[in-house]
Amino acid sequence: MFSYYLQLGLRSLRRNPMLTALMVMAIGFGVAASMTTYSVFRATARDPIPQKSSVLFNTQVDAFGPENIEKGEPPPALTYKDATALLRAHKAKRQAIIYPVSVSVIPDDPARLPSREGAYATGSDFFPMFDVPFIQGGGWTPEDDEKHASVAVITKSANDKLFNGAQSVGKQVNLDGRLFRITGVIQDWAPQPLFFDVPNTGGFDEGASVYIPFTRAVDLQLSTNGNNNCVAEPAEGWANYLQSECIWLSLWSELPTKADVDAYRGYVTGYAAEQQRAGRFRWAPNVRVRDVMDWLDVQRVVPPESQVSLVVSLGFLVICLVNTVGLLLAKFMRRAPEIGVRRALGASRKDIYAQFLIEAGTIGVAGGILGLLLTGLGVLGVGLVFPEPIARLATLDPVLILLTLVVAIAASVVAAFYPTWRAAQVQPAWQLKSN
């Protein structure tokens, strides 16, 4: 019966090509607009590290005071004093301070120009904590952190550029005229959103190609390549800067269990209370320990543009559906006499339902295919509408393809419910009489 209804449906669609084309286009455009903007929204709202996002926590300690912050939210970064004190306490399974620096990589070949690379100064725990994928060697050791060692981890592209992709562990890389020993090479790794450096990147960034120990970077007086905010001007010199109330560091911790989180939060609160007792903070402890998704949410990583365009295109899809309901109603009701004849010859209401829903389904399939093509175009064209770091995240993957087809077919079947119901209500006797 299915294939017979399918044939009937196709024949009916051919009979009225303009109306059919209109419905297919409405479904296609509506679905494509929603799916294209959804692909952007999905990219910006996704979990960057799903296997661990619930056990990784960012720490905030208010070093600015209530009059310098908004709505009681502590600043997004830490002072050197607070970050290093919390790190030294070792109250988490793994912990690392992170801040962006910019280094010049000087090639050994004097004929080649030096290049500027984004880099992060961080601790040895960074690599195991964030599951950073190594292709050669590994991260540096906690002893290297202690010794303020000149070691570095570089990405595959940096390795390709500097060593033509060869084995480079143990070799030296020249950063700003100083040699660093390479301990490992990682994939070009930059989870999006770049959760561990949201305050400086807004969440979407190509990531770094070099990682060096935090302790060494501080020795070299490498100032942050990101934001530095001070409530009071620090006295001159690097040592005074480190002791100042300027915020420029992130601290991330891995806390595997709920109990760990509570204990850690308690510790950080206690630390802030201690600072208050010591007279440094003139306010009650104001600290936050947030996991990855909470952190991204609070930092409003999803750009309002991507949300607004998703809302608008969903509205667009709804209008296309209303449009399709109207057109299907017109199409089905025009065939009232035919329905009357079928019903009079013994077809049940269920048969009528099946026939017309299958016909609507074929429109959905056609609309879905058109929608898929347009979504493909849309995803390619996302670069015209969204800034590059976000646009490149929108991709047409199997999940999106499947979703496009499912949404298109579901939408057209939903749109067909009312017209089909009306069709099934056709009174055979009345139709036969009027003819």
Added chain:
Amino acid sequence: MQIKPILAALRRHKAGTILIALQIALTLAIVCNALFIVHERVDRVNRPTGMDESNVIAVQNRYVGSPPNFVPLVKTDVQALRSIPGVESAYATNSYPLRQGGWSTGIQTKPDGTKDGVPTALYFGDEQTLKTLGVRLIAGRNFNAGEVVTVQPQQTPSPPQVIVTKAIVDKLFPNGDGLGKTIYLSKGKPSTIIGVVEKLTVPWTDFDHLDNVTIMPVIFNSGYQHFLVRTRPGEQDAVFKAIPKTLYGVNRMRVLPEKYGVRTYDMVRSRAYEADRGMAILMSVVCGVLLAITAAGIVGLSSFWVGQRRKQIGVRRALGARRSDILSYFMTENFLIALAGVVLGVVLAVGLSQWMFTHFEMKRLSFTYVLVGVVVLLGLGQAAVFAPALRASKVSPVEATRSV
């Protein structure tokens, strides 16, 4: 007008009527919000910086290595840039309008002011800065070369002389006697306002005080420098190509990033407003397609109605109705449906705008846009129904005698 019979007839086509009205309502809600977004974004993109942006080139430069003092390097580079044929003026700075990154602080009028002060962006420069930016000095004088001081990293710059924008003097000294007054950019360190420029905007596109800028005669001891270069008209392209060669010729130990190393001001501007332009394009496309689909939907449903009522039309014609009566019947019918649609649509549009206002910190929809939307949709409905209505008016009275 024959409104009563139309309403009576519509009552027999409840579903179709409601669908068209609903579609018009939803379209109105989306279209006027989308157009409003387009308007807002286009407004932002066209905001002036106060500069004369043509013939200006921005250079981003990082020196490699860490000498104790970058100042001689910076001075040599500025000299080299100024001697490129076709260059009118050039200077080194930390930031410029639309750069999207820079420094800001609060201005105090007392040496130990503890309040937040008047927020301002800080631009470093020298005696060629005003000329290069092309801003208009409306009071006081320019810097002279002898006033330029060196500022160390992690130090708040507070030179003895500064030039500020009119927006700042107006805020600090509402009596209009700001020129020559002392301000404090750093505790206890006075700066005198020696000049006032008409308008210059901050580096950021989202900043509450767009016109609050302080220009200071400062050379910053840092490996990260920006150069702004003004060329003579018509020589921008030649200078654009000459800049990397000249700078690498002076000193190879530097990085001019591939994408953003050397940019014309057009490039700076289009990069700064990338997201706004994109949003405006997207919303315009959505509006266009949406109106087209709604129009097509109205054509489709009206054609169906006309087809369904051929017999009735024939009867009316046979009983003496003119073609124009039939035409106006369908036009009026559509107008009534569209009217119901826009009434509902206005409510939806305001609701949607309110929702976006609370969720995405967007501005509230202005009433003009609702009005424009209403007119557009009523017009669209009339235009869409015209073809089917015309076809209806051509139904011959003979149809009355035919069975369907």
